[in-house]
Amino acid sequence: MARPRSFDEGRVLELARDRFWATGYAGTRMDDIAEVTGLGKGSLYGAFGDKSALFHRVFDEWNTAIVEQAALRLTGGADEGAFARLSTYVRFVAAHTAADTDRRGCLLAKGAAELAHQDPVVAGRSAQTMGALMALLQMEIDACQRHGDIDDGADPAQLAALLLAVLRGMEAVGKAGVDPQTLTGIADTALAVLPRPTSRTQRTS
Amino acid sequence: MARPRSFDEGRVLELARDRFWATGYAGTRMDDIAEVTGLGKGSLYGAFGDKSALFHRVFDEWNTAIVEQAALRLTGGADEGAFARLSTYVRFVAAHTAADTDRRGCLLAKGAAELAHQDPVVAGRSAQTMGALMALLQMEIDACQRHGDIDDGADPAQLAALLLAVLRGMEAVGKAGVDPQTLTGIADTALAVLPRPTSRTQRTS
């Protein structure tokens, strides 16, 4: 029973995200966001609160999206497809990173790098995301082991942690200017060095 | 023939580095640096130029130190010790990252994350550092292969890129809040999955 919002909140968050993504938290002005979204400051502050709250909102959505993306690509299939799903996911992240030609990198890494030291909310959220990603990777590695695509003797948690480090590492070296070909090579090499079962212990499932 | 500097330039750079390291480029004020170093603004600007120049100087020294550190620990020994040197180095980086309890992370990653997208100097310098690190790792892997500690069939460049990604990835997940134990586990796992030569092809050197 009053005047309704004239803008789409989700769309505004996307535009704000792109801005934070490109220039970081401290490097982005609220005026920039107002300009980019076409909103006045009144609407902006009325809808989202201050700069910090807006960033937290954007950062939270980004984290959710990353985990959802991983969950969508990794879980829910039969054990037979586990290794293929894992490979596809790792290569997908590599390709995605390699395609980031202007080196904005990932807002998760960028936000954590800039703020984790000072902002407990950002620190906690990024830790939560890392945990979720590691759990997803571990589930998939478990499935690979059940199907005999990865050596039973290996610790799934350790391999998951290693893969997560590789994924985030590709992001880091990509931002630092390593060429795209090397990035996809890293993904392939990581998959290639995963311990395969020796033939005598391999399960036929 | 005039009044000499009353401060040690190297020491001032260290203090400035610590400040940039803790709060990033945009998040650090020149007033902070003046306070931390005890210098007046006049001395600061007179000696180092503006904020950007000061950061570039600090960033450059950091990059040099990282590569020197790696070179010191990796090169210059006999092939027999290559694998041990490599292991020690990887574990050293892990331990170093794990010990960073307040999650400042690495200034290389932090600077690149914040500025590589906008500052060509930072982008170029970090790319150069990545290249140098990769070359060092590759040399060491070559040595391992010559001595029969790593499978001849593997591409040294690919393995070096993978290891670099793991090293930088540990840095990233460490900053995001992964616990120290996991970090050292990642290092050990990475070393464990490196392809060892099969017994029939192993060289006795």
Place this chain on the structure above:
DNA sequence: TAGGATCTGGACGATCGGTTCCAGAACGAG
């Protein structure tokens, strides 16, 4: 259609932060 409630957009105030500037201090050369 009238009225109240919310939204809008931009002007405004207050503060912050990078840089300049300068008066005095400190020092080497002659």
Place this chain on the structure above:
DNA sequence: CTCGTTCTGGAACCGATCGTCCAGATCCTA
């Protein structure tokens, strides 16, 4: 000792930036 030069510390300048405020606009309800 004197002079010229460079260094020092901090006051001051000025543009940038966060967040507020408000007059007018818009819409829902009755």
